[in-house]
Amino acid sequence: MIEARGLSKRFHDKKRGEIRAVDNVSFRCEPGRIYGLLGANGAGKTTTLRILATILEPTDGTALICGHDVVEQPERVRANVGFLSTATALYPRLTAQELVEYFGRLNGLDETTLKMRLDDIFSRLDMNGFRDRRCDKLSTGMKQKTSIARTLVHDPPVMIFDEPTLGLDIMTARTITTFIRECRDRGKTVIFSTHIMSEVEKLCDVIGIIHDGKLLTEGTLAQLRERYAEQDLEEIFVKVVGPLQSRAEA
């Protein structure tokens, strides 16, 4: 379970002064459900997810991941989280197997469990053909599968995906979306950020629209359709974000 409580993150920029990347964001995400964080570029999605993964520390507020506080117990939080984004690259000089083993060991798995997990994951993801190949020799699809294996190796109850399909071809993106669905079906708590409407419609049980660091609205797709009297998610997004965007531009 993920519970964000008034999360805020401020950065200081020499030219622009103080920037509120995340501004008092609160939400809950239950096990066996996918929470979709929908927003334009620079809306605050990545910062929010990085805070949940304890890569960044919040300026105010906090979040609980499986009952562990992101500020007080960041290492425990990370042990319960699988974090995947287009920015989480692979070590080029390690083989796919060495890389997954490395993260398994960092997560405290003993060698017997690690071997069982590797065999299971590599078979499930059809990775046995390239497990001994160095990561810098892998295709984009193979790299994504290796990244997925990395996030799964310690079988975390919470999965955080930050725009995981950004820049990927259709087939590779499909591998990712299938994997996200599988995570939900296995009872994991999943949070997923994107700006691609179709992905949200297909995958998410709960949708939160974020803009300028603020969570403007949230609900199931049905609830949002009813609330904004629109069927199309893109239209809903425009209705929510549009007025603020126009005001900011004015």
Place this chain on the structure above:
Amino acid sequence: MNLNAVGIVYRKEFTEWVRDRRTLISTVLVPLFLFPLMMVGFSALAVVMVGKAEKETPKIMILGGEDSPQLIASIKKLDSLEIVPYAPNWKDEISNKDIRAAVEIPKGFEKSLETGRSETVKIYFYDGEMKSSFGANRLEKFMKDYRDSVVKDRLAAKNLPASVLSPFAIKQENVAPPEKVSGATFGSFIGYTVIILCMTGAMYPAIDLTAGEKERGTMETILSSPISRMDLVLGKFLLVFSASLATAILSVISMGTSFAILGHSNLMNSSGGQTLALNLGLLSVVSVFVMALPLAFLFSAVLMTIALFAKSYKEAQSYLTPMTFLIVIPAVASVMPGVELTPKLALIPVLNTSLVCKEIISGTYHWNSIALIFASTCVYAAAALFLAFKTFQRESVLFRS
């Protein structure tokens, strides 16, 4: 601190390190081959070049001397010189290396000798040009011998012995053991080289494990794992430190081997013909290594901290280039003649280690200075590692964009 996690990070970094070609060059190949190349290679090359230059019969031009036929005849008789006809552009010919030197015989030279009037014979040459100097030296030696024979004849004419001109002789004699002599000659160079190689060995892994991670996008991957940042920094630091030490060890081995080869050859003869025996016994090798330890520690922590500020490998290299000068300057200062180890200098990092290495290699062990240098460098190293830990906590550095 979780030592198991530190070990996991270290093993992974080590695997990647040994698979990196750049590392192999900077950590293994450079220290292994630099010393033999510099010491044996350059010495052998210098011997060959000097020998070749000495074998050449220099072309010499005589300016004037038409009224001194005996002197001219004596010069022309010499097999070691080739006399070429006079040309008015003789200066250009020397500068263009067409001839090696010219000797100017003053007008009425032989007549002046008879009357006892002193004249000056001038030898013209190209300063800094080895073959020209050899030619000028041969001319000078001939003229000195000629002068001596004139003096001898004059003394004989007055029934005086040759010893009247040298009532006593002066001779300088070295009393320091040969290893101290060679230590003073090569000690500063060895300390300097070990220090520079320690830094070179640490530089590439330090960049690769910090800015390199950022550039490749693996920093976020590792930060999302449960390892604490302190354990992560420590694992990375130990690898950089190992690389620096590996370079130091290889350079010391290579240095010992190079001097052993030189000791068995005739390449390293002092001007007195005495072979410079470099006493690189086990104690001095171990001592140089022990003194290099805290410095390698300091370099590793400082280089990692600085490189972490960079977003890319290239940017890190540009940050570390001025750093190289900061290290080279005190190391070079220690090589300067007359720079001796004092309590104040013992507190200046790099310079202190370089100076103490010089003393150790010449067989001098001032234990108080050694302890002070070791302790002060350890303190600097610990402070640098603390700074590295702190820098790894800073989001503005880790996610600089």
